[in-house]
Amino acid sequence: MDELSRRQFLSSTARTCFGVTIGGSAAQLFSNRSMAAVDPAVLAAGGGKAKSVIYLFMSGGLTHLDTFDPKPEAKAETRGDSQAIGTNVDGVQLGAHLPLLAQQMDKVSLVRSMNSTQGAHEQGRYFMRTGFQQRSSIVHPSTGAWVNKLTGKSESTLPSFVTINCGNQHPGAGFFEPSYAPLPIGKAEEGLPNVKRSGAVTEDSFLRQLSLREKLDSQFDKAFSPGQKKVRAYNEMFDAAVKLMHSKDLEAFDLKKESEATHALYGSQPFAKGTLLARRLVERGAKFVEVEFGGFDWHDDLYTRADEKLPVLDQALAALLKDLEIKGLLDSTLVVLATEFGRTPKINQNVGRDHFPKAFSCLMAGAGIKGGFVHGQTDETGANVITDKTSATDFNATIGHALGIPHSKELYSPSKRPFKMSGKSGKPILDLFG
């Protein structure tokens, strides 16, 4: 292997693993793929403005009727005790539990016409996250993995795709190479595991350890490095790990760096911390950060649960939008809120609502998305989508459009089957773009 191709190789291996580059200038000099230019037609249609995505997933099936699609005129059996409030946009109402978000409505587009066929949690989440039905013969890549795969290289020294508090069932990279897998963070406040040098090891000792390792492996490398990509990848990942340990961007994972005022703005719950961490990561160039907020499966006692959960969501989401705006990041960051399905129009005997995939709501904001806009509508009880029916695949295509990436490009799974980010027939919701 000649010198140039060796460097290309090193650069591309390092890049594919969590988007780490071998350092700004060298990576640019030797990158074998320049950032693909966004299709002019996409730009003309308002897309291509997003550089990053913050994807908030409300796990359990968020009730649309008590949040983003309130029905104040409906009968009590549908409305329950829920009330609607006005927002800072004329004619758009939200559930009364979301007063702070109501003041940010001018930044948000609601999608009130989501529709799915998957009424069970695991299958519903999978469908929403991948645009494909769950199978036990293949795992499809999640939206974050598609974004990771389809975007050009990242200038950041941070992982491109991070999940926060997402469980074991997250489809992650799906059938893509493992290097497109998300970096999973459990608790936002604990940050990236093992990234700090142990207290038992001094810097001096650490450096000695690194040089000893090279010495120990010198013969092994001589024998196996030239013919084995895997061995070379290990050298690269190791160097990248050490680099990450010393990266100035690493402080992105340290929430203590935020002021008390900012912490107070987002709130004290784990979801709020996750949202704040997401902002810190995209600020430093992460491409796609998914934060999961669990516990929306309200089969009974809806209002106590709503009192408990919705203020947390309201505060964190409103804070995120405001914060991104102040930092000048809202124009380049797409904020998405999704869930696996909605909940039944009729309040059940336990004062709850059951699973309802036929109609539900999601939202998007930032990165060229219109403010104060509502896409699609349901009937008077929120039971049927009556205009602009939108599927998970349309929703994912819209994320692709906002990023200006080729969401309808076919890529092949190892079993040689073609797949697209926009699923079988997803079309971006162009209405959302101003």
Added chain:
Amino acid sequence: MRLFALTISLAALVGTTFSSPLPLSEVKKHAARIDAALDKSLKSEGLKLNPKIDDGTFLRRSYLTVVGRIPTTTEARTFLDSKDSWKRSELIESLVQSPGQHSHLFNFWADTLRLRTRKDEHGLGWHVWIRQAVKDDMPYDEFVNRMLGATGHVAKNPAVGYYLRDRNMLLDNISNTAQVFLGQQIGCAQCHDHPFDDFSQLEYYELAAFGAGFNYRSQDMQSAIQRTVKSTIPDVPKDATRKEKRSYNKEKRQLGRDLRNVFRYENRNAISDVANKKIKLPHDYQYDDAKPGEVVEARFPFGKTPDFLPGKRRETFARWVTSSNNPYFTKVIVNRLWKHTFGYGLVAPVDDWAFDTEPSHPAVLIALEKAMKSCDYHNRDFLRILYHTKLFQATAGTVEPQPGKKHKFTGPVLRRMSAEQVHDSLLTLSLGNIDAVETTSFAQKWKIYQQSTTTRLNSTPEEILALDERLDSVQDQITTLRKKSRALKTKAIALRKDGKQREARKLFASASDLNQEIRALEKYGKGATMAMMMGPMNKKGEKKKMRFRRASEQQSPFNSGHMIRKFGGSDRQTPNASHTEASIPQSLLLLNNYEVIRIIHSKGQFGTELHRKSSSTEDKLNHLFLGLYARYPSQQDKTDFLPLTQQNRTLNDLARAMITSKRFLFIQ
């Protein structure tokens, strides 16, 4: 003679119940045949086998390949110091009979079969069943036959877990079956004719039709309910009016429905077969060979389909897949075990055989098939044969296999340890030989479940009615407790808003106590007996100890943050989803993880021994090299590293460097 004695004593020690293993002379004969076939094939391409490896490399390769972990310092020393000229064969023979072999082979099956311990009770039952089958070395054809032919309740036949794993996903299950056992990728044909192979969509449906009778319901439950209904509501009097008859029947149906709730959880864990149920082609079927929505009859995609009764469809299917005459069944497993041993398939990928696939060494594959058949499909004997080949003692190849190109085996493939091997090796460093440490809690929990379920399904009508009542009262209690807990929470939230954090916390704590009570009641309602609720898995101590068990002794799959997942352990969603790709979190873990550093610096067997005051500097260096690389340091190593062993700090630096080195992570 001595060897023979060793095998017997070991067998007695671990209580293995293998049906007389293949005599060593036979093993060697088969190994020689395989070697001869390989030699010839290599020669025809102007190649030859790589040189024989030294004792240290052999030792490390053997431990990792056979029992899935590195040897301890003592185990390494014993082997390296032995002057016995038969010692390599002896080592293999003893390792093959050790519980470590079961552990390592179990991991292989868990990955291939997508085992999920936590998926309802059938996941647990299947787990325990596979573990036992591996331990008993159940012949492979029987192993597969039992799973593919399984029916009934998992408490009676845990092999039914194979189908329950893919509950209500018959088409996917069939495509996985074809892929895993016959190496046929028919997944595409689920939606359209296969674009590359000769599989048509019709053939796919014809194959799936063997499972068309599936009913994911418990037959035992049905009859228990019928029994109860019959004894509770008297038969309809003959002279009853139409209206009376209707009301009798309505009452019966209502009771039946109520009672089904009693068996909700039993019902989830069973399948039954309905003889006359059929499947139809999809509505958008687009080819000329059949019409959309047409009923499909069961037929094999290759080989002759015999006549069979509709009720015997799955039995017929299982027999066809596992027949030694099936053109793929034997080839696929020998190729898989070849890869398990040498790092890459003669045909790769191992689960993608086209009708015209040519293996990289055709004569070797024929020899392997023959060997497997003469072992009567005992995987353990077959693996012994592979471990006795010259190839197993050849230096690893310097060039890695290229996808799409046939790989020539001049030596085994250099491999990174599997995630489980990394985990178990680190565990060996801190605890020593842990092969025999078994988790009994799975088996115990399973036994309790089996007993209580069997009792429930065989309950008298009176008992069933009592259970129904119990369930209703539990439900009421839960509702009351829920309300209480909510009220507490609402109050707590209000207090928090007022800044009364302490009072709020108190109320939250009482609410969470109530929730615990609710969960216990829910379990009780599900039919848990007290024994189950006090079961071993519920003890915190046991859970804590689980972390110090071999990978095979833990729940499957591992959580996404678990070190095994970081190193590429499977999430158990698709067959053989594990991988050995490098990643940053792996490197970070080896560099900085508290427990890894502890292994070396202080705690655990390896560290304690390393820092023994009475040891000389030579002893320390030997300990490092034996424990981590399974060899003594070379003269050059001594020159380079001996000075570092004089000080504790530099000694630790060296040890940590070794654990992060590729010589540690890779198997040569």
